[in-house]
Amino acid sequence: MNQKGGVGKTTTTANLGAALAEQGARVLFIDLDPQAHLTLHMGVDPETLERSVYDMLTDPAVSAVDVAQQVGERMSILPAETNLAGVESELASLAAEGRAQGVLREKTAALLAQGFDYVMIDCPPSLGLLTVNALALATEVFVPMQAHYLALQGLSKLLQTVGLVQQGVNPSLRVTGIVLCMHEAQTILAGEVLADLAGFLEAARPMEVPWRDAVVLQPPIRRNIKLAECPSFGQTIFTYAPQCPGAHDYRQLAQSVAGMGARG
Amino acid sequence: MNQKGGVGKTTTTANLGAALAEQGARVLFIDLDPQAHLTLHMGVDPETLERSVYDMLTDPAVSAVDVAQQVGERMSILPAETNLAGVESELASLAAEGRAQGVLREKTAALLAQGFDYVMIDCPPSLGLLTVNALALATEVFVPMQAHYLALQGLSKLLQTVGLVQQGVNPSLRVTGIVLCMHEAQTILAGEVLADLAGFLEAARPMEVPWRDAVVLQPPIRRNIKLAECPSFGQTIFTYAPQCPGAHDYRQLAQSVAGMGARG
Numbered sequence A, B: 001m002n003q004k005g006g007v008g009k010t011t012t013t014a015n016l017g018a019a020l021a022e023q024g025a026r027v028l029f030i031d032l033d034p035q036a037h038l039t040l041h042m043g044v045d046p047e048t049l050e051r052s053v054y055d056m057l058t059d060p061a062v063s064a065v066d067v068a069q070q071v072g073e074r075m076s077i078l079p080a081e082t083n084l085a086g087v088e089s090e091l092a093s094l095a096a097e098g099r100a101q102g103v104l105r106e107k108t109a110a111l112l113a114q115g116f117d118y119v120m121i122d123c124p125p126s127l128g129l130l131t132v133n134a135l136a137l138a139t140e141v142f143v144p145m146q147a148h149y150l151a152l153q154g155l156s157k158l159l160q161t162v163g164l165v166q167q168g169v170n171p172s173l174r175v176t177g178i179v180l181c182m183h184e185a186q187t188i189l190a191g192e193v194l195a196d197l198a199g200f201l202e203a204a205r206p207m208e209v210p211w212r213d214a215v216v217l218q219p220p221i222r223r224n225i226k227l228a229e230c231p232s233f234g235q236t237i238f239t240y241a242p243q244c245p246g247a248h249d250y251r252q253l254a255q256s257v258a259g260m261g262a263r264g
Ligand SMILES: Nc1ncnc2c1ncn2[C@@H]1O[C@H](COP(=O)(O)OP(=O)(O)OP(=O)(O)O)[C@@H](O)[C@H]1O
Pocket: A004, A005, A006, A007, A008, A009, A010, A011, A012, A033, A037, A123, A124, A125, A181, A182, A183, A221, A222, A223, A224, A225, A226, A227, A228, A229, A231, A246, B003, B004, B005, B006, B125, B146, B148, B149, B150, B151
């Protein structure tokens, strides 16, 4: 998640998830962005859906099992449509009772009982109700980020939101780390931002906060035009260009994530 | 405006505005994004503001004149704070009466009467109430965009929102054009996306829609790391690196915008 736009959230959700599936894990993708970019990226046309995440969140008769579609070997998705933008007002009556944050967790419980190793949730570029629903369900937070100045600015606000959900509805929530995207290691800017970031994370170590153990995950994902090409074919990088640097980086990242014994 | 994140909205608002001011125009910037990135980019610290756009939109006693600050020669700004994220619920009572769209227009009328040649509004990556307020005030829409597949997907939804506002509260609203950002002309992807885009705009010519005359504005803004460095100093590209390719591109863009006799 990250409220900063265009930092690589969707690209990372799709390709890290696919890399984990390639390594043998069963993966469920959930698209919580009304742009429906993860849905497109995984080859599903949002305009032809009979049921989507919107129906699941707003219609008591529709469950996650009804919405789920298979998108590859060991990969399923709960796809989004653009009508998801209306969910914040649809759930307003639940919000008044303080129950709007937990709708996703309630509605996916039966599907998750079928056993997935990883659930990868793509969020919109905001800290609204959809992102909060994702945080209420998640056990770990990955923060895709570009090593740019503007991208660094929103980090503390993002972490505050994670802290609120952790203190409220989801005490086991932790920030696992930062995924550097579109990384250009040779630029001075990247070096400066990484130094700031390292200092920020170091300072959190002694604090009782959900990001005290957060690290910059390795390797960074290098800028690679094939990562921007593959969504137009509805493919992940592993189908589109399995030997390119982008595929290599996401495979390596998946290995370090799996190695950390992620909690799913 | 563009609900797709990270496409260059803030960078274009800041630098196109500054280029127009450099050429002699009086420019007012309005930051409608709770990330407050335009505010940061223009050298104002959002954490030290006594009054911001949030106060102006929610407190009848605060006018735009109270909030405006000078940020350079012929440049002023209405700055944002992160509390702006709460404005959608603050204005909910006005929304019930259908008046929430026009608050920005009402609150800025007295300030705009002082005479600005251009008003540059930076929007968040969503099509919510803040973006709609911008559309209700604006006369022209510029769409910053990256020539990537995912960025192209949201264009028709964005234009539909512009159409709704044009048919509703702002009949004179027009889409002037697309500003290509972080442009890498040599990639195949850029070529394909531009061909799609040209076809889309051509098809709109005979239609009674606010984007019938929209063009791809020239020149495209090339990818240039100095454009990503300058916000960390609170400077536009013209103060930070006035001779770099980024400065050149935004100066040229400003000349073509001024040449079109923009309506402000
Ligand atoms: N490593 C990379 N190299 C090159 N291009 C990339 C890379 N990662 C992502 N992209 C491209 O950059 C753009 C932004 O990435 P993406 O859409 O994944 O970001 P996002 O954070 O999901 O955006 P939003 O905030 O709109 O949801 C997309 O066009 C994507 O194809």
